[in-house]
Amino acid sequence: MLAEKFTTKELMAVCCAHEIKNGELVFVGIGLPMMGGLVAAKTHAKDSIFVYEGGGVGGMSRRVPWSIADNPTAENALMIHEMWRLFSDGQAGYINRGVIGGAQIDKFGNLNTTAIIGDKSYASPVVRLPGSGGANDIASSCGETTIVMQLDKGFVEKIDFITSPGHLTGPGSRKKAGLVGRGPSAVITQKCIFRFDEQTKEMYLDALFPGVTIEAVKAQVGWNLQISPNVKAVVTPTVEELEIIHTLDPKGIMLGAKSDDEEDFNEFFQLMKQAYEAVELDLG
C-alpha cells in the first residue's frame, strides 16, 4: 500500500532502495544512500549483501550506521575485513553496485566531493569538502554506481575537481582511462531521477517527483539537459518502507536532521532503548 504522506528525503531514500536489485553485493556510503540500502535489504532485496568501507560485510543492526565504520556496520556481520581488503574485493569485481553522493556533478556523472575551488586555489579553496573517502574507489571499480545528491547549483557544466569518475568525457573514456566498473546508471535528487543514455553516456531526465515540472528541473541544471521522450512519475514509498525508515532512524539523523539545542543524554538513552527493543533481527 502506498503511503499518503512522506518527506522528500524519505522519497529519495526509497528511490535509492528501488535501484538496488535482489542478489547484489552493494557498497553503500553514509547518509541517505545507507538508508536506501537498509530499506532495500528489508523489502525486495533480501538476498543482497551490504558492505561498508570500514570492512563490515553483511552487518545487521537495530540501528542505522552513522559512518562507514560505525559499530552497526559490523554487528552480526558475516565477516569483517580490513579496509584495504574490502576495496580489493571491489577492484577484483565482486561488488555489483555502489551508492555515493557528491556536491558537484556534470552531465557525464563525474562527481566532486573535494573542493569548491571557485576563483581561489585547490590549496586554499572557497569551500573545502570532505575528500573522496572511498567514493572514488567505488565509482572506479563497482559494477555500476547509483548517485544520490541534491539538485541545486552543483549541477554544472564543469565541476571544479573530479573526485569520483562518472563517464569522464563520454563513450569509451572510462575504458581508456583503465577503469574497471561501468560507471553511473542513475542520479537520484530531491526533485527527480536522471539516467544515462546508452550511446552518448550523457545524463537525461527520466522521472519526476510528485508536483515537480520539467521546467523546474531544467532551471536547476547548468547545461542543456536532455529529456526523456516519456518522462515518468517516480514510484512513491509504501507504508512498509516508511515504517522501516522511522524505526531505524528515530531521530532522523540519517536523513539529515540537525540539532540546534543542547541534547539531553537521558532522553536520548530512553529513545534509543525503545527503538532497539522495537526491532527484530532476521539473522538467517
Added chain:
Amino acid sequence: MKSGKDKQISLHDAVEKYLPNGSSFSFGGLGARDPFAIAFEMIRQEKKDLTMITASGMDIANIVIGAGCIRKVEGAYVWIGSVGSGLNYRRAVEKGIPVKVETEEYSNYAASLRFLAGSMNIPFMATRSMLGSDIPKYNNKIKLMDDPYTGEPVALVSAANPDVAFIHVQKADLSGNGQIWGILMNDPTIARAAKSVVITCEEIVSTQEIRKMSNLTAIPGYTVDAVVQVPFCSHPMWTAGYYWCDLPFRRNFMLYNKSQETFEQWVKEWVLDTGSWQGYLDKLGQDRLNKLMQMERDNYQIPEFKA
C-alpha cells in the same frame, strides 16, 4: 621483534616519548575505537607541526586539527560522517585557522594501500582507483603509468610508514598483543607499517587469556612499543562490546564547533580544565558512562567461545 614482557607506560609518557613535534602519526579505528584519550593528551602537550596519515578521519581528526596540532593530512577524507561537517578542517584549509593545513589527497583504497606497502616493506603499490580523476593531478606523489606487463594504466602510491601509530583495542596483554572485536579499519596493517606502535586498551589481560582466542589478536605484540590501559578511551565514540557511542555529546560538540572561538571554549572546558583523561571521565559522570556500557551490552556482546 620488539620484545618486552611489560610495555606499560602512562598516557602522558606515551604521547611525550613517541610523538615529538614535527613527526607523523596515524590513529587506529574510525567512528569506533578512535583513541580520543591520546588526542586529548596531544592537545594538553600542545603538539604541533604533525602530519596525520590516515584513510578517513572524523571527530578525532577535526579536534586535533582545530587545536592546531596538524600541519599536513595525507589521506582521503576528513569530516564528521553523517553527524556534521568538518568545520575545523574547513577553517584550517580554507583560511589557515588556527594553522594552515596542507592536504596530500588520496582515495580510501589508495591511502590503505600505502599502509599495506609500508607493512610489506615494499616502496609502492599499484591500483586501478583514481584513474581518470583529478586526484593524481593535485598530488604528484601519485604516479600514473602503464603496467609493464600488460600495458594497462595503473596508479602507483608510495608506502606510508608513520613515525607512530596509536591504536585502541578491547584487550591487550602487557607485551602488546592486542585483540580487536568489531571493525578493523586498516589497523593490523598500520601496526606493521608504523615505526612505533602505542596500544591503548580497555582491559589488560593475561597472555594466557590472549591464547584462548588467538584469532582475535589483530595487533601482534612484536610490533608494539608501548601499552597503556585507558578505559573509555574512545568516548564519545564506541568500543564494540564495551560502550555505546555518545551521540548527544557529539552533536553538542558540533554546536561549539561552529567557530574557532567556541571550539576553543569547548577544548578548555573538556580537555584542558579536566586536566587528565580521568578528569574528563569524572566530568562526564559515572551514571552516563554506565548507561553507555549498558546500551552496548544490552544490544550486542562479544560472544564467549565454547568448544
